[in-house]
Each structure stands twice: as C-alpha cells, then as structure tokens.
Amino acid sequence: xxxxxTEIKIQGLTHRYSSRTGVTFNRVDLVSPPGEALAIIxxxxxxxxxxxxxxxxxxKPTEGKVLLNGTAxxxxxxxxxxxxxxxHLFPWMTVAQNVGVGLSFGRWSKEETEERVTEAIKxxxxxxxxxxxxxxxxxxxxxxxxxxxxxxxxxxxxxLDEPFSALDAFTRSSLQKDVRNIAKRKGxxxxxxxxxxxxxxIMGDRAVIMAGSPGNIVHELDIDLPDPHDRHDTAVQALRTxxxxxxxxxxxxxxxxxxxxxx
Amino acid sequence: MxxxxxxxxxxxxxxxxxxxxxxxxxKSTADKSLHFFVGLGVLFALWGVGIYIVTLNPTMSQFVxxxxxxxxxxxxxxxxxxxxxxxLSSTGYRLGxxxxxxxxxxxxxxxxxxxxxxxxxxxxxxxxxxxxISPLSxxxxxxxxxxxxxxxIIFLIAIASVWPVAFxxxxxxxxxxxxxxxxxxxxxxKPWHMVTRIIMPAITFDILTGIRLALGVAWIVIIPxxxxxxxxxxxYAIEDAREGLEYAHLMGxxxxxxxxxxxxxxICVLLIKRFSWHRG
Ligand SMILES: Nc1ncnc2c1ncn2[C@@H]1O[C@H](COP(=O)(O)OP(=O)(O)OP(=O)(O)O)[C@@H](O)[C@H]1O
Ligand SMILES: [Mg+2]
Numbered sequence: 001x002x003x004x005x006t007e008i009k010i011q012g013l014t015h016r017y018s019s020r021t022g023v024t025f026n027r028v029d030l031v032s033p034p035g036e037a038l039a040i041i042x043x044x045x046x047x048x049x050x051x052x053x054x055x056x057x058x059x060k061p062t063e064g065k066v067l068l069n070g071t072a073x074x075x076x077x078x079x080x081x082x083x084x085x086x087x088h089l090f091p092w093m094t095v096a097q098n099v100g101v102g103l104s105f106g107r108w109s110k111e112e113t114e115e116r117v118t119e120a121i122k123x124x125x126x127x128x129x130x131x132x133x134x135x136x137x138x139x140x141x142x143x144x145x146x147x148x149x150x151x152x153x154x155x156x157x158x159x160l161d162e163p164f165s166a167l168d169a170f171t172r173s174s175l176q177k178d179v180r181n182i183a184k185r186k187g188x189x190x191x192x193x194x195x196x197x198x199x200x201x202i203m204g205d206r207a208v209i210m211a212g213s214p215g216n217i218v219h220e221l222d223i224d225l226p227d228p229h230d231r232h233d234t235a236v237q238a239l240r241t242x243x244x245x246x247x248x249x250x251x252x253x254x255x256x257x258x259x260x261x262x263x
Numbered sequence: 264m265x266x267x268x269x270x271x272x273x274x275x276x277x278x279x280x281x282x283x284x285x286x287x288x289x290k291s292t293a294d295k296s297l298h299f300f301v302g303l304g305v306l307f308a309l310w311g312v313g314i315y316i317v318t319l320n321p322t323m324s325q326f327v328x329x330x331x332x333x334x335x336x337x338x339x340x341x342x343x344x345x346x347x348x349x350x351l352s353s354t355g356y357r358l359g360x361x362x363x364x365x366x367x368x369x370x371x372x373x374x375x376x377x378x379x380x381x382x383x384x385x386x387x388x389x390x391x392x393x394x395x396i397s398p399l400s401x402x403x404x405x406x407x408x409x410x411x412x413x414x415x416i417i418f419l420i421a422i423a424s425v426w427p428v429a430f431x432x433x434x435x436x437x438x439x440x441x442x443x444x445x446x447x448x449x450x451x452x453k454p455w456h457m458v459t460r461i462i463m464p465a466i467t468f469d470i471l472t473g474i475r476l477a478l479g480v481a482w483i484v485i486i487p488x489x490x491x492x493x494x495x496x497x498x499y500a501i502e503d504a505r506e507g508l509e510y511a512h513l514m515g516x517x518x519x520x521x522x523x524x525x526x527x528x529x530i531c532v533l534l535i536k537r538f539s540w541h542r543g
Contacts, residue, residue: 056449058445058448058449076448076449076450076451077451078450078451081449081450082449084442084445084446086442088440088442088443088445088446090443090446090461090464091540091541091542092464092465092540093464101447101450101460102450102451104460105447105450105451105452105453105456105460106451133540135540135542149450153450153451
C-alpha cells in the first residue's frame with residue numbers, strides 16, 4: 001500500500017472573520033500523521049467548518065499556518081480537496097459531468113476521466129443516474145454526487161464537512177465504511193467534521209473535540225481498533241461510550257482564564 | 264426585465280416536463296398547432312372582414328388591394344422579381360451587424376455591471392436614461408456623425424439592442440451562486456475556467472433571453488429606420504410600394520415582416536430552451 005497521504009501540521013492557528021466579530025478559534029495546534037482519518041467533533045458554531053476551510057486553503061488564517069509535509073497551504077489545490085456542508089452542484093451539468101468537473105480542470109485523458117468517474121459514481125451507487133440532471137436528485141443523492149466529485153480527485157488530503165448528515169441511516173453507514181476503506185486503500189488523509197459520535201468511531205483513527213469560545217481542541221481520543229470498525233463490535237461500542245462521555249465533559253468546558261474573568 | 268425572464272423560464276419548464284411522456288407530448292403538440300392555425304385563421308378573417316367593410320363605401324374601393332388575398336397573391340411575384348430576397352439580404356445584413364455589435368459590446372458591459380459594484384452604481388442612472396431614449400430619435404444625429412446612412416442605421420440597431428443584452432447579462436450574473444466559484448477553485452479551476460466553465464454556462468440562458476428581447480426591439484426599429492436615406496431593405500420597399508400605389512405589395516411586405524420577426528423570435532426561443540438549466 002503506497003501512502004499518498006501527508007503529515008498535516010497545524011501550528012498556532014488563529015482565526016477571526018473580521019475585526020467586528022470575535023475570535024473563532026485561538027492558537028490551535030494539531031499534528032496528523034500520513035494516512036490518518038481524523039474526526040473533529042464539537043458543538044455547532046465552534047469553528048469546525050472554518051478550520052476545514054483553512055485546511056482547504058479557501059480561507060486565510062489570521063495567524064499561524066498549516067503545513068502539509070512541511071509545505072504551507074496558502075491556496076486551494078486538487079491535492080487537498082474539500083467536500084462542503086452543502087452539495088453546491090453545478091445545475092447545468094449531469095451527474096457524471098459534475099463528478100468529473102475537477103478532472104476537467106486538470107490534464108486528464110478522456111479515458112482516465114471516464115474510468116475514474118464511473119468508479120466514483122459506482123461507489124456512491126448512482127450508476128442509474130449518471131446521465132440525470134442533478135436538479136432531479138434528492139438531497140441525499142446530491143450529497144453523494146458531491147462526495148464522488150471530491151473522491152474522484154484522489155487527493156492526498158480529503159476534507160469532509162458533515163458529509164453524510166443528509167443521508168438515511170442505511171446509506172450513511174455503508175458510505176462511512178466505503179470512504180474509510182478507500183482512504184485506507186489509497187493511503188490518503190481524511191479530516192472530517194461530524195456531529196455523530198458513531199460516525200467518528202466508525203470512520204476515524206482519532207477524534208478531537210473542539211469547544212470553548214474562542215474554540216480550541218480540548219480533548220482527543222485514539223480510536224485504536226482493528227479494521228473494520230463495525231458498530232456492533234463491543235470494542236467499538238465501548239469506545240463510543242467513552243467518546244460520548246468525553247464530549248459531554250467538553251460541552252461544559254470553560255477556558256481557565258475566562259472562568260476566572262467571569263468570577 | 265426580470266419578470267420577462269421569469270416568464271420565459273416558466274414556458275421552458277412546462278415544455279420540458281410535458282416532453283417526458285410521449286403520448287402527452289403528441290397531444291400537446293397537436294393542441295398547440297391547432298391553436299396556432301386557429302389563431303392565424305382568426306387574424307386573417309378579421310383582416311379580410313375589416314377591408315370588406317371599408318370597401319363597402321364606393322369611394323374607398325381602391326382599398327380592396329389591402330385585403331389578405333391580394334397580399335398573399337403578391338408574394339410569389341415579389342419573390343420572383345427579387346423585391347423580397349433583396350430586402351431580406353439588406354435588412355438582414357443591417358440587423359445582423361447591429362445586433363452583433365450590441366452583443367459584442369453588451370455582454371462585456373453586462374459582466375462589468377454584474378461583477379463590479381462601483382461600475383454598476385456609476386453607470387446605472389446614465390444607462391437607464393439612455394435606454395429610455397427611442398432609438399429612432401438618434402437618427403438625425405447618427406446621419407451627421409456617420410459617413411453614410413448604412414452605418415447610421417446599423418448604429419441605431421446597435422444602440423436599440425445593446426441595453427437588453429447588457430441588463431440581462433448583469434442580472435444573470437447577480438444570480439450566480441458564489442459557492443460555485445468556491446467549489447470550482449477548490450477542485451483546481453484556473454481563472455479562465457471560471458469564465459468558460461462556470462460563468463458562461465450559468466448565464467447563457469440570461470444572455471439569450473436578453474438577445475431575444477434585443478432582437479424584438481431591433482426588428483421593430485429597423486423598418487422605420489429604413490424609410491429614409493437608403494434604397495434597399497424592407498423599410499425602403501414599403502415606402503417604394505406606397506409611392507407606387509402598389510397596395511397589394513405593401514401588405515405583402517407587411518406580412519413578410521411579421522413572418523420573419525416571428526421566425527427569428529422562435530429561433531431564439533429554441534436556443535433558450537436548449538441552453539436553459541433553470542427549474543421552476
Ligand atoms: N462568513 C462568516 N463571516 C463571519 N462570521 C462567520 C462566517 N462564517 C461563520 N462565522 C462564525 O464563525 C463561527 C464558527 O462557524 P463555523 O461555520 O465554523 O461553525 P461550525 O462549527 O462548522 O458549526 P456547525 O456545526 O453548525 O456547522 C460561528 O460563530 C459563525 O457565526
Ligand atoms: Mg459547519
């Protein structure tokens with residue numbers, strides 16, 4: 001197995017949207033080794049999507065930097081691809097065209113594009129819809145097209161922002177396994193944001209919990225389990241319970257200095 | 264303008280949806296062509312009856328040539344002796360040149376208006392003002408400014424049709440979802456991909472709708488614009504027929520003008536349907 005993945009090093013990352021808004025998060029430090037699947041969990045509004053946008057090079061951090069194998073991320077690239085919280089498909093393109101759009105921006109041969117697009121569409125089980133207009137798809141199907149559109153790029157780092165929240169439990173659980181398997185097979189890194197503790201345990205090698213205002217990483221938990229992470233496995237369930245407890249603890253988290261200030 | 268755009272979009276949708284089911288499609292086509300022919304028949308009948316009533320008065324008997332039958336009969340003759348083909352080519356050339364200019368200027372202008380806030384604010388009032396000036400009122404000025412009547416007429420067509428194209432382009436751009444740019448950039452799109460792969464397909468529908476409106480205006484403006492100064496085109500041919508008291512020819516030409524306008528508009532509608540991705 002060739003490791004395509006990269007070491008992600010987040011150093012002193014601070015972000016605020018503008019001088020009028022508060023600091024979203026303050027001096028975040030994090031290292032993720034090559035090939036790791038990292039789950040980020042945290043309450044709504046704590047800055048998870050913002051962090052992912054910075055990792056994708058779409059947002060510039062106010063301070064600090066993100067290094068991929070030592071090189072700073074300063075702009076988007078097909079090597080680190082993000083799947084957004086909303087599908088944002090191109091309505092004038094078919095499903096297949098949407099999936100292949102990233103390849104069409106690069107120098108890929110027609111055969112290779114077709115092969116990869118077919119493979120990606122098969123993975124998200126939309127073979128019957130390849131020629132359909134994306135506006136005729138359900139919300140969950142659109143989300144799957146967006147997933148295929150990101151996977152087809154075979155990036156070194158795949159960033160997923162609540163990728164499966166619009167899906168039914170069945171499809172969700174099969175895609176969770178599939179995405180993890182592909183990442184492991186191809187060896188690329190995943191950083192995914194989720195509200196779902198099960199998802200973190202099933203897809204992740206490690207989970208970090210963000211909390212506080214400004215946000216930061218307050219806990220982390222290794223999900224040190226053999227593949228596949230099956231939800232009925234007792235070890236998986238034990239870890240799930242632990243993560244849940246840690247998450248609840250973190251929900252009551254207050255930064256020491258802000259606690260003092262409030263007192 | 265936006266309300267007109269919406270109307271076109273609605274028509275396109277209903278056509279696309281009913282097209283899904285073959286038998287329903289056939290039925291709807293049959294319905295449509297029935298309505299088409301009945302409507303046309305009523306128009307001709309009213310025309311014939313009107314002229315008949317007018318010519319009941321003996322002093323008005325020369326008006327009989329204004330009727331539908333003489334007009335229809337004059338068509339093969341005018342085709343043979345070259346009046347219609349020549350008018351088609353001269354008027355067509357002026358229309359094409361004027362509209363072409365309007366498109367070449369109007370689309371970039373609309374992109375500037377849609378993308379650059381200060382440009383939009385700066386030009387909004389002047390453009391709205393210019394848009395309200397009847398293109399024909401430029402004619403005396405155009406004749407002085409340009410070397411010949413030919414160029415003057417092309418200028419009139421261009422200035423009449425540039426505004427619908429520019430405003431439609433701008434309003435199309437305003438509706439482009441900024442997230443599409445974010446997604447494209449994220450997947451490695453270069454700046455030119457933004458224009459060719461995102462902006463253009465996203466607003467082709469709006470541009471074509473603008474061109475359709477522009478064509479309507481241009482076709483209405485070009486006939487009177489040809490009344491003066493030139494010796495070719497439909498406007499000239501009508502004036503010529505009037506002076507020669509050839510009323511059957513005159514009405515035949517009016518018929519052809521209507522048909523050509525209808526055909527051009529239908530081509531636009533087909534193109535709009537082809538490039539539309541809008542739903543409900
Ligand atoms: N474009 C923006 N401009 C200003 N503030 C923003 C912007 N986007 C997000 N924020 C603010 O930054 C904070 C973090 O937002 P973010 O979207 O990263 O949260 P999140 O953790 O992804 O939440 P959720 O789980 O609900 O998706 C929020 O308080 C939000 O109000
Ligand atoms: Mg979010």
